[in-house]
Amino acid sequence: MEPIADAAITDPIGFSAGAVHAGIKKDGLSLDLCIVASDRPATAAGVFTRNKVRAAPVKLSEERLRAGRCQAVIVNAGNANACTGERGMSDAQRMTELAAAKLGMSARDVVVASTGVIGVHLPMELIERGVGRIELSPKGGHDAARAIMTTDTRPKEAGLRIRLGGQNVAVAGMAKGSGMIHPNMATMLSFVATDAAVAPSFLRRALAEAVNGSFNQMTVDGDTSTNDTLVLLANGAAGNSPLDGSDRDSRTFADALLQVTAELAKAVARDGEGATKFIEVVVEGAASVDDARRAAKAVVGSSLVKTAVYGADPNWGRVLCALGYSGAEVEERKVDLRIGEVWLMRGGELQSFDRQAGVRALSQDEVTIAVNLNIGSGRGVAWGCDLTEGYVEINGKYTT
Amino acid sequence: MEPIADAAITDPIGFSAGAVHAGIKKDGLSLDLCIVASDRPATAAGVFTRNKVRAAPVKLSEERLRAGRCQAVIVNAGNANACTGERGMSDAQRMTELAAAKLGMSARDVVVASTGVIGVHLPMELIERGVGRIELSPKGGHDAARAIMTTDTRPKEAGLRIRLGGQNVAVAGMAKGSGMIHPNMATMLSFVATDAAVAPSFLRRALAEAVNGSFNQMTVDGDTSTNDTLVLLANGAAGNSPLDGSDRDSRTFADALLQVTAELAKAVARDGEGATKFIEVVVEGAASVDDARRAAKAVVGSSLVKTAVYGADPNWGRVLCALGYSGAEVEERKVDLRIGEVWLMRGGELQSFDRQAGVRALSQDEVTIAVNLNIGSGRGVAWGCDLTEGYVEINGKYTT
Numbered sequence: 001m002e003p004i005a006d007a008a009i010t011d012p013i014g015f016s017a018g019a020v021h022a023g024i025k026k027d028g029l030s031l032d033l034c035i036v037a038s039d040r041p042a043t044a045a046g047v048f049t050r051n052k053v054r055a056a057p058v059k060l061s062e063e064r065l066r067a068g069r070c071q072a073v074i075v076n077a078g079n080a081n082a083c084t085g086e087r088g089m090s091d092a093q094r095m096t097e098l099a100a101a102k103l104g105m106s107a108r109d110v111v112v113a114s115t116g117v118i119g120v121h122l123p124m125e126l127i128e129r130g131v132g133r134i135e136l137s138p139k140g141g142h143d144a145a146r147a148i149m150t151t152d153t154r155p156k157e158a159g160l161r162i163r164l165g166g167q168n169v170a171v172a173g174m175a176k177g178s179g180m181i182h183p184n185m186a187t188m189l190s191f192v193a194t195d196a197a198v199a200p201s202f203l204r205r206a207l208a209e210a211v212n213g214s215f216n217q218m219t220v221d222g223d224t225s226t227n228d229t230l231v232l233l234a235n236g237a238a239g240n241s242p243l244d245g246s247d248r249d250s251r252t253f254a255d256a257l258l259q260v261t262a263e264l265a266k267a268v269a270r271d272g273e274g275a276t277k278f279i280e281v282v283v284e285g286a287a288s289v290d291d292a293r294r295a296a297k298a299v300v301g302s303s304l305v306k307t308a309v310y311g312a313d314p315n316w317g318r319v320l321c322a323l324g325y326s327g328a329e330v331e332e333r334k335v336d337l338r339i340g341e342v343w344l345m346r347g348g349e350l351q352s353f354d355r356q357a358g359v360r361a362l363s364q365d366e367v368t369i370a371v372n373l374n375i376g377s378g379r380g381v382a383w384g385c386d387l388t389e390g391y392v393e394i395n396g397k398y399t400t
Numbered sequence: 401m402e403p404i405a406d407a408a409i410t411d412p413i414g415f416s417a418g419a420v421h422a423g424i425k426k427d428g429l430s431l432d433l434c435i436v437a438s439d440r441p442a443t444a445a446g447v448f449t450r451n452k453v454r455a456a457p458v459k460l461s462e463e464r465l466r467a468g469r470c471q472a473v474i475v476n477a478g479n480a481n482a483c484t485g486e487r488g489m490s491d492a493q494r495m496t497e498l499a500a501a502k503l504g505m506s507a508r509d510v511v512v513a514s515t516g517v518i519g520v521h522l523p524m525e526l527i528e529r530g531v532g533r534i535e536l537s538p539k540g541g542h543d544a545a546r547a548i549m550t551t552d553t554r555p556k557e558a559g560l561r562i563r564l565g566g567q568n569v570a571v572a573g574m575a576k577g578s579g580m581i582h583p584n585m586a587t588m589l590s591f592v593a594t595d596a597a598v599a600p601s602f603l604r605r606a607l608a609e610a611v612n613g614s615f616n617q618m619t620v621d622g623d624t625s626t627n628d629t630l631v632l633l634a635n636g637a638a639g640n641s642p643l644d645g646s647d648r649d650s651r652t653f654a655d656a657l658l659q660v661t662a663e664l665a666k667a668v669a670r671d672g673e674g675a676t677k678f679i680e681v682v683v684e685g686a687a688s689v690d691d692a693r694r695a696a697k698a699v700v701g702s703s704l705v706k707t708a709v710y711g712a713d714p715n716w717g718r719v720l721c722a723l724g725y726s727g728a729e730v731e732e733r734k735v736d737l738r739i740g741e742v743w744l745m746r747g748g749e750l751q752s753f754d755r756q757a758g759v760r761a762l763s764q765d766e767v768t769i770a771v772n773l774n775i776g777s778g779r780g781v782a783w784g785c786d787l788t789e790g791y792v793e794i795n796g797k798y799t800t
Contacts, residue, residue, distance in 0.1 A: 051725045052723075053730065054724070054732075080717075082717060083717055083750070118718070225721065226720070303795070304795055307795035316519060321451060321453055324451035333485070345483075348483075350485075387795075388792055391703075396707045396713065
């Protein structure tokens with residue numbers, strides 16, 4: 001397994017992408033509309049927000065992906081096409097038709113995603129003209145990663161190369177999101193492509209497993225979006241024998257998928273709105289993996305922990321408090337707690353620690369909070385970021 | 401039912417209180433230790449944090465209140481006596497002994513509460529000297545309300561007078577809390593006294609019901625504290641025939657208790673750390689009361705709604721989004737939504753609204769968000785506050 005340097009979603013064989021500034025974003029220059037396409041039909045799977053209020057493109061794409069295949073994705077930023085009623089549904093449908101006409105395929109093989117302001121109808125004329133100007137190329141991946149950004153400060157891309165049955169296979173993807181980010185399906189949008197050949201049912205299973213260990217363990221602000229979408233396309237261009245989940249190659253592929261999605265999830269957390277620090281919480285010794293993940297997520301999601309990290313204040317009590325309300329089994333007198341390399345608590349007992357060392361551990365760009373519950377063998381990791389004045393400023397001023 | 405002007409916990413007959421600066425708070429002057437006592441034994445009930453990590457005074461007081469009686473409460477601010485192990489338990493026990501010795505009663509009739517920094521042992525010498533200097537008086541209620549404050553900017557007190565079987569009865573209380581505040585049992589500390597005579601089992605029931613409609617519907621930052629405590633004392637000095645829940649007087653008492661605790665809960669929300677605005681969310685037409693309360697709480701607890709209120713941005717999409725993930729039954733196309741007097745959505749359809757009117761509605765000190773889910777007849781209310789740079793600043797700098 002080898003990381004792809006400067007990865008893009010177009011690294012797997014047969015994928016191309018292109019993006020334009022269609023004018024949905026008001027700044028007159030940022031890319032805001034893109035298409036990613038495979039040169040041949042692909043097996044596909046998707047995971048979508050569990051919010052009961054779902055954007056039109058989420059409803060349409062989920063429906064389309066029931067068939068287990070998809071050849072292209074069209075995405076706009078600047079407008080979420082959420083809470084837009086019947087017209088929103090027909091606009092979403094129309095976006096897939098525009099992309100399909102351009103690419104010479106059926107609209108049923110196209111899915112759509114949107115991100116941005118909620119409750120405003122899409123400017124369909126701008127989108128129609130924009131689609132006309134998109135030029136797809138195998139080098140277009142980086143542009144696509146930029147075109148899906150909203151309040152993101154940088155594009156998020158990751159990729160790996162693996163060997164499957166003697167063939168070189170690439171798994172690569174992109175994500176966007178830095179606010180309204182929380183499980184379930186934490187990033188607002190992510191797209192992953194691979195040239196592996198994968199059976200539809202295993203692709204769905206591998207994706208669900210990867211999401212549980214990656215996007216669902218990441219939180220920025222506790223708000224589950226109306227638009228969260230992750231779409232995975234596997235076009236088989238690498239020529240491996242199709243993976244069905246039964247062999248070692250399938251395991252290798254699932255591991256690579258988890259690693260790529262985890263990289264993307266971490267990149268989203270790192271770019272959380274207003275964030276100055278990335279936080280990783282590792283919980284070991286939990287009664288179960290679920291308990292460990294739940295506990296880690298409660299700690300990384302606590303506003304008080306997030307502000308303490310921001311202020312570089314080794315306020316370990318807030319960590320204990322979050323563990324206590326996480327829902328995980330916790331026995332106070334068994335807990336070990338470490339921030340960076342500084343042990344704060346062992347067996348539930350406060351350790352005398354050098355406060356300055358604690359402050360230093362919290363003054364890094366990447367802060368690790370490690371907990372051992374000493375109850376069982378469950379392990380879980382979660383990612384997030386600090387809570388700063390910047391988050392408040394961005395969200396107090398984002399225009400509806 | 402008549403509000404008590406300038407209410408204090410010592411308004412009911414037979415209650416007295418006193419407070420001193422014991423030196424637990426480091427500023428050298430603020431009141432930080434108080435005792436509230438009844439001149440005769442009282443029926444008592446308590447509600448405590450559901451966090452699995454529980455402070456020593458919570459464990460001790462919950463145990464004591466099993467007997468259904470209590471005559472005095474000792475409270476300190478500046479130190480939560482949480483995550484303090486065995487020594488924390490004996491310190492809590494010692495606090496009740498000091499108060500009991502001073503008042504000439506058994507320590508079993510005293511409960512204790514603490515609030516402040518987590519994980520630091522109490523300065524017992526200062527507390528011992530402080531208890532010696534406390535002078536209780538029927539006018540000491542306001543001082544007690546100040547002595548339980550931490551980051552609060554003002555004391556929180558409320559009271560009502562009612563008539564029960566021809567007798568005048570008072571119900572009055574105090575609360576503190578402005579951070580680490582969230583259901584369940586949202587305020588960190590609250591104490592309510594009444595001179596009504598109430599049977600222990602009905603007192604417990606009335607308290608649980610009142611808390612569900614008051615403190616549990618209030619959130620500041622989503623963090624459930626280790627120390628949340630609400631203690632209610634009913635000393636019977638008013639001379640009414642004891643309430644057992646079966647008659648109209650019992651209903652009157654329960655209503656008064658709900659109203660007093662709701663006033664206190666709202667005061668806590670209004671004083672949320674860094675808050676500039678108070679938010680009330682009213683959800684009607686839900687499938688059940690539970691659903692309505694859940695939905696209202698999700699909206700008032702959403703970081704994105706809170707920042708939108710702060711920025712006076714009528715971003716109604718964030719309200720819809722929070723309803724969608726609340727867990728309540730929601731059908732997007734049935735939702736009516738109003739902010740202040742401005743209708744934003746009816747039957748799931750966007751209303752064209754004057755943006756400036758929306759901004760004005762959100763620029764008030766008290767903002768009301770009203771939702772009708774149009775599914776059933778459940779109604780619920782929740783209270784919170786906006787999220788500001790001030791919250792981040794306070795919590796980034798609070799010293800462990």
